[in-house]
Amino acid sequence: xxxxxxxxxxxxxxxxxxxxxxxxxxxxxxxxxxxxxxxxxxxxxxxxxxxxxxxxxxxxxxxxxxxxxxxxxxxxxxxxxxxxxxxxxxxxxxxxxxxxxxxxxxxxxxxxxxxxxxxxxxxxxxxxxxxxxxxxxxxxxxxxxxxxxxxxxxxxxxxxxxxxxxxxxxxxxxxxxxxxxxxxxxxxxxxxxxxxxxxxxxxxxxxxxxxxxxxxxxxxxxxxxxxxxxxxxxxxxxxxxxxxxxxxxxxxxxxxxxxxxxxxxxxxxxxxxxxxxxxxxxxxxxxxxxxxxxxxxxxxxxxxxxxxxxxxxxxxxxxxxxxxxxxxxxxxxxxxxxxxxxxxxxxxxxxxxxxxxxxxxxxxxxxxxxxxxxxxxxxxxxxxxxxxxxxxxxxxxxxxxxxxxxxxxxxxxxxxxxxxxxxxxxxxxxxxxxxxxxxxxxxxxxxxxxxxxxxxxxxxxxxxxxxxxxxxxxxxxxxxxxxxxxxxxxxxxxxxxxxxxxxxxxxxxxxxxxxxxxxxxxxxxxxxxxxxxxxxxxxxxxxxxxxxxxxxxxxxxxxxxxxxxxx
Amino acid sequence: xxxxxxxxxxxxxxxxxxxxxxxxxxxxxxxxxxxxxxxxxxxxxxxxxxxxxxxxxxxxxxxxxxxxxxxxxxxxxxxxxxxxxxxxxxxxxxxxxxxxxxxxxxxxxxxxxxxxxxxxxxxxxxxxxxxxxxxxxxxxxxxxxxxxxxxxxxxxxxxxxxxxxxxxxxxxxxxxxxxxxxxxxxxxxxxxxxxxxxxxxxxxxxxxxxxxxxxxxxxxxxxxxxxxxxxxxxx
Numbered sequence: 001x002x003x004x005x006x007x008x009x010x011x012x013x014x015x016x017x018x019x020x021x022x023x024x025x026x027x028x029x030x031x032x033x034x035x036x037x038x039x040x041x042x043x044x045x046x047x048x049x050x051x052x053x054x055x056x057x058x059x060x061x062x063x064x065x066x067x068x069x070x071x072x073x074x075x076x077x078x079x080x081x082x083x084x085x086x087x088x089x090x091x092x093x094x095x096x097x098x099x100x101x102x103x104x105x106x107x108x109x110x111x112x113x114x115x116x117x118x119x120x121x122x123x124x125x126x127x128x129x130x131x132x133x134x135x136x137x138x139x140x141x142x143x144x145x146x147x148x149x150x151x152x153x154x155x156x157x158x159x160x161x162x163x164x165x166x167x168x169x170x171x172x173x174x175x176x177x178x179x180x181x182x183x184x185x186x187x188x189x190x191x192x193x194x195x196x197x198x199x200x201x202x203x204x205x206x207x208x209x210x211x212x213x214x215x216x217x218x219x220x221x222x223x224x225x226x227x228x229x230x231x232x233x234x235x236x237x238x239x240x241x242x243x244x245x246x247x248x249x250x251x252x253x254x255x256x257x258x259x260x261x262x263x264x265x266x267x268x269x270x271x272x273x274x275x276x277x278x279x280x281x282x283x284x285x286x287x288x289x290x291x292x293x294x295x296x297x298x299x300x301x302x303x304x305x306x307x308x309x310x311x312x313x314x315x316x317x318x319x320x321x322x323x324x325x326x327x328x329x330x331x332x333x334x335x336x337x338x339x340x341x342x343x344x345x346x347x348x349x350x351x352x353x354x355x356x357x358x359x360x361x362x363x364x365x366x367x368x369x370x371x372x373x374x375x376x377x378x379x380x381x382x383x384x385x386x387x388x389x390x391x392x393x394x395x396x397x398x399x400x401x402x403x404x405x406x407x408x409x410x411x412x413x414x415x416x417x418x419x420x421x422x423x424x425x426x427x428x429x430x431x432x433x434x435x436x437x438x439x440x441x442x443x444x445x446x447x448x449x450x451x452x453x454x455x456x457x458x459x460x461x462x463x464x465x466x467x468x469x470x471x472x473x474x475x476x477x478x479x480x481x482x483x484x485x486x487x488x489x490x491x492x493x494x495x496x497x498x499x500x501x502x503x504x505x506x507x508x509x510x511x512x513x514x515x516x517x518x519x520x521x522x523x524x525x526x527x528x529x530x531x532x533x534x535x536x537x538x539x540x541x542x543x544x545x546x547x548x549x550x551x552x553x554x555x556x557x558x559x560x561x562x563x564x565x566x567x
Numbered sequence: 568x569x570x571x572x573x574x575x576x577x578x579x580x581x582x583x584x585x586x587x588x589x590x591x592x593x594x595x596x597x598x599x600x601x602x603x604x605x606x607x608x609x610x611x612x613x614x615x616x617x618x619x620x621x622x623x624x625x626x627x628x629x630x631x632x633x634x635x636x637x638x639x640x641x642x643x644x645x646x647x648x649x650x651x652x653x654x655x656x657x658x659x660x661x662x663x664x665x666x667x668x669x670x671x672x673x674x675x676x677x678x679x680x681x682x683x684x685x686x687x688x689x690x691x692x693x694x695x696x697x698x699x700x701x702x703x704x705x706x707x708x709x710x711x712x713x714x715x716x717x718x719x720x721x722x723x724x725x726x727x728x729x730x731x732x733x734x735x736x737x738x739x740x741x742x743x744x745x746x747x748x749x750x751x752x753x754x755x756x757x758x759x760x761x762x763x764x765x766x767x768x769x770x771x772x773x774x775x776x777x778x779x780x781x782x783x784x785x786x787x788x789x790x791x792x793x794x795x796x797x798x799x800x801x802x
Contacts (some may be wrong), residue, residue, distance in 0.1 A: 009647065034620050034626070034628060035671060035675070035714075036630075037627065037713070037714050038621075038626040038627060039626070039628075039629045040618050040619075040620065040621060040626070042621070042625050042626055042713075043621050043623060043625050043626065052694075057769060090762075092695075093691075093693075093694055096693040096695040096696060097687070097695075097696065098625070098684075098685065099684060099685030099743070099746065099748065099749070101703065101707065101710040101742075101746075102695075102696050102703075103700075103703060103708055104699065104700045104702075105700070106699075106700060107697075108697030108698055108699050109694075109695060109697065110695050127707065129625070129710075129711060132625055132713070133710060136710070140683050140684035140685070141684060143678075143679050143683055143684060144684040172664045174670075192728045203620040203621040203622065203623075203626065204619055204620050204622060205620045232759055236597065237624070240623070311593070314711075315625070319623060322624065322644075323599075323642065323644075372777075434613075437610070438613075439605075439608070439610070439778070440609070440610030447675045462762070481613075482613030482614060483613050483614035483616075484614075485578060485580050485581075485614065485665075486580065486614045487578075487579050487580060487664065487665050488664050488665040488666075488668050489614075489616070490616045490617070491608075491613045491614060
């Protein structure tokens with residue numbers, strides 16, 4: 001049994017920011033399934049939002065807040081959003097002071113550029129490797145502060161009893177050992193769940209482990225039906241091509257060479273929020289105006305000129321060249337919407353404490369931050385550049401809460417039978433020959449989610465998706481780990497990951513099926529209007545006697561009453 | 568089209584030394600080497616182990632030796648290798664844990680030795696520290712390093728001296744050395760100029776530069792550190 005006062009699970013932006021905050025004064029360790037610098041925060045490209053007024057002195061906190069609330073289609077909790085926006089500038093300056101290499105204006109200040117759904121240019125950026133730049137900066141600070149990392153440890157389960165977090169169990173890939181960690185506090189920073197989809201910008205590792213583990217422990221997950229589809233995924237691959245392309249001025253073109261966004265968002269055009277742009281692209285494709293009548297449209301950067309493309313969007317240029325053989329300075333790039341961001345997650349209060357139920361009971365010693373959490377600052381649709389911001393702001397906030405709470409927290413024992421139960425579960429996965437192919441189950445799930453629970457949804461397709469998921473869950477019971485070794489058994493990790501995908505995908509589909517309205521990223525063709533009278537509320541899902549039950553809790557509305565959303 | 572992938576396998580619980588296993592895979596024009604590895608793992612041998620995550624050349628997980636050169640599996644297109652028999656081996660110069668997975672702990676420990684974080688002796692201003700676009704340009708390409716290990720693994724100096732810090736650590740050192748905001752130049756030069764493990768063990772064979780999947784001018788960074796170290800009386 002390993003003991004630490006605080007365990008952070010996940011080493012992306014939220015986890016590392018929290019670790020930096022805690023390392024000086026607290027016994028903290030970070031468990032991560034990949035080496036910290038391999039975390040998927042590093043793939044974020046375009047920027048991180050803050051009202052610094054470097055590009056436009058007219059920008060204001062109020063404007064950033066309103067844009068975010070409107071972007072969320074009024075489902076974001078406004079108390080949390082206000083914190084996000086107000087704390088943004090100091091968090092960005094802090095990152096700069098840590099040495100983060102951000103791009104600059106000629107006067108030496110941090111450069112800022114326009115981004116979708118933001119009414120002012122407020123995206124601070126490092127060319128188009130902003131996530132990478134911040135991730136490495138935070139890792140460097142962790143090295144400086146000698147943070148204890150358990151790299152390539154894969155969390156298997158958590159131990160929560162009587163509303164108290166006690167610790168967790170993890171598989172150490174390198175040694176092959178299963179370790180139990182007993183702690184006073186656990187912070188989840190486990191990232192998103194985009195890998196439930198076939199076409200996705202997400203890393204292979206983004207299998208939403210934290211969400212499913214929480215569900216298994218009898219706790220709740222919130223707003224899972226809200227999955228963001230990024231408008232510009234590289235055709236067939238789904239790899240992200242930053243919104244910064246359009247921030248810098250790129251066009252979206254259909255088969256007729258039209259800038260079709262004029263039909264959908266005349267004012268903001270290509271810089272409308274992602275849900276709006278993704279739907280527009282999908283509609284063009286569905287109505288036969290995809291390029292060559294196929295399932296993609298063009299992202300055209302050519303008019304920006306080679307110099308600007310190579311300076312501001314070097315990674316985008318590389319990706320188009322290496323994966324499709326397209327020279328973005330000379331040809332338009334084929335793109336399609338791609339599952340990108342998870343608005344839903346583990347419900348927390350504005351201090352980062354995990355909460356449970358409509359009455360928001362606090363789970364003692366359990367915290368969550370970043371994409372795996374649902375605080376909820378993004379509501380039904382996240383604005384670009386607000387996710388890195390959330391990870392940093394709420395990573396720091398949750399760490400500060402933990403520091404305050406720690407004197408009141410004890411290291412509660414983990415009952416032996418709980419550990420035995422988990423170990424038995426692991427043994428059962430190794431026991432016997434596999435009668436089902438885990439990779440095939442995963443592929444069928446991803447295909448189903450992209451086809452039937454994607455940009456546009458209908459009751460009949462969602463029902464088909466649900467049926468398919470339940471069939472796959474049944475088949476999964478026949479899956480066994482084929483690799484019987486103990487060291488670096490990635491087959492073992494794959495099997496657990498697929499079990500997670502199957503678990504929370506059911507919740508995504510159930511939430512989508514039940515939500516009979518269209519709001520943000522959740523669009524029901526059979527209920528195309530937003531319905532504030534019935535659906536201005538968050539979905540909570542919990543497993544009761546083996547079945548998923550949905551509950552609802554109200555949205556926190558402070559400054560901005562819901563209005564029609566037009567761009 | 569069918570191609571044969573000759574993959575170095577090593578199971579620490581069964582093998583005394585690595586062995587090669589050949590897999591015939593039907594590949595199409597769009598497949599990357601990573602896709603092929605996934606195909607083999609999914610349908611031919613579930614025990615094949617390799618690292619991967621982002622599959623867009625930014626996380627640095629899947630560096631391996633493919634057809635004789637260190638590359639990222641995720642952005643290497645199979646057809647562009649123009650070979651029918653493709654050999655895949657783990658990164659050279661690192662201890663093999665299993666199959667294509669090598670031990671990166673020493674790699675990250677070496678990184679820690681070059682003081683891989685900004686040093687400021689003056690308190691920060693209320694807002695950002697200013698930096699001109701020209702000064703940002705001086706460090707930009709070196710901030711793009713994804714710590715994949717391709718460069719360090721390709722360096723003959725490492726093969727003969729496992730304690731050699733290696734190009735990746737030097738790129739990190741130079742990224743801070745050249746940063747107009749950094750105030751730790753002397754300490755950092757000290758850290759990279761050890762006679763047996765420091766920059767002097769670089770003999771400028773350009774293997775690291777040739778191996779870098781992000782086209783970082785690693786050799787330039789090392790040479791700059793050498794020049795500065797000489798000027799600073801470190802040699």
